[in-house]
Amino acid sequence: MEGFDLSFGRGLKPSFDAAPPQYRRCIDGVDYLHLKGRQSGDLYITRDGWPVASSILPERWFTGDQFSKPGQALAGATGAVYRVPVAHPVRSNFALVVKFSRFGQDVGLTVVGRDLHGDADFMARVEHAEFLPPFAEFGNLMRLRRQCRGHFFTKAPLAIYSPPTRYLAWQLGRKNHLQSTYSRRLLASQTPHDEQGPIEYEWERIYILLYRWMGGVDAEQAYHGGIISNTQMTSWTHHIADTLRQLGWVVLDHKPRHLIVRPRKGIRQPLMRKGSPVIGLVDYELLYPTC
Ligand SMILES: Nc1ncnc2c1ncn2[C@@H]1O[C@H](COP(=O)(O)OP(=O)(O)OP(=O)(O)O)[C@@H](O)[C@H]1O
Numbered sequence: 001m002e003g004f005d006l007s008f009g010r011g012l013k014p015s016f017d018a019a020p021p022q023y024r025r026c027i028d029g030v031d032y033l034h035l036k037g038r039q040s041g042d043l044y045i046t047r048d049g050w051p052v053a054s055s056i057l058p059e060r061w062f063t064g065d066q067f068s069k070p071g072q073a074l075a076g077a078t079g080a081v082y083r084v085p086v087a088h089p090v091r092s093n094f095a096l097v098v099k100f101s102r103f104g105q106d107v108g109l110t111v112v113g114r115d116l117h118g119d120a121d122f123m124a125r126v127e128h129a130e131f132l133p134p135f136a137e138f139g140n141l142m143r144l145r146r147q148c149r150g151h152f153f154t155k156a157p158l159a160i161y162s163p164p165t166r167y168l169a170w171q172l173g174r175k176n177h178l179q180s181t182y183s184r185r186l187l188a189s190q191t192p193h194d195e196q197g198p199i200e201y202e203w204e205r206i207y208i209l210l211y212r213w214m215g216g217v218d219a220e221q222a223y224h225g226g227i228i229s230n231t232q233m234t235s236w237t238h239h240i241a242d243t244l245r246q247l248g249w250v251v252l253d254h255k256p257r258h259l260i261v262r263p264r265k266g267i268r269q270p271l272m273r274k275g276s277p278v279i280g281l282v283d284y285e286l287l288y289p290t291c
């Protein structure tokens, strides 16, 4: 068991800002508390994750290579992504999205709805698309979260966990030529380092992103379940793509499955607010700034 100590040896869990400075990190504009496990795993907890830190500790949901809790693999995912219910002191329906980062692996994109952004420039970006490394994914998402209020919701990023297990490069399918690029970018995205040195990606280890479960069903499921019409599914997908672009972002594989709608209780209708649908956006592994 990794046994992360949320009290930093003091017996009482401090507030995020009262944690000892040597545990604090700022990577790509995101604040983390970096905890080292007894078996040398690394857990980086964000400000959003800290209040629920005891619910997201790996021992609650991960033992070695497998889930200790019955995680539900999410339908429609091409990667490894699970919904895992975990105990929470107050909320009975609290759940995590556990997503294994695919950075460095082949993207093999199927771009649904090329008409969404069919220009040559966009297609060139798709052709050379790479899954974002974990700290860059959280960095981009945090910037987007500051801009998208009033437009759509996003999942709160809670933590990044890297178990101590090491794999051979071919087992993870990572493209070796990307290693130095990602190392350089990660170094550049950190503030001047203290005596502990900067955080570096370890190419032989996996990285697991933890998000808060948002609740709802994706727009494709909502359409098949008779909750929204085909027209709504298509126009909302376009609308969110347009909004993202106006805010300076693009999701290279944007599609209805990345939109989450909230079915209303007891009736087959989506939750609306002031005449507009309440929409969440999931999946940020290909969320890039437009310039
Ligand atoms: N927070 C959430 N709330 C509700 N549903 C979710 C949430 N997160 C993910 N899902 C569902 O899980 C599916 C898979 O998640 P995600 O898109 O992150 O995986 P992926 O492996 O990257 O899939 P893809 O290759 O299609 O992009 C989503 O399409 C959506 O249906």
Ligand SMILES: [Mg+2]
Residues within 6 Å of the ligand: 283, 285
């Ligand atoms: Mg994806």
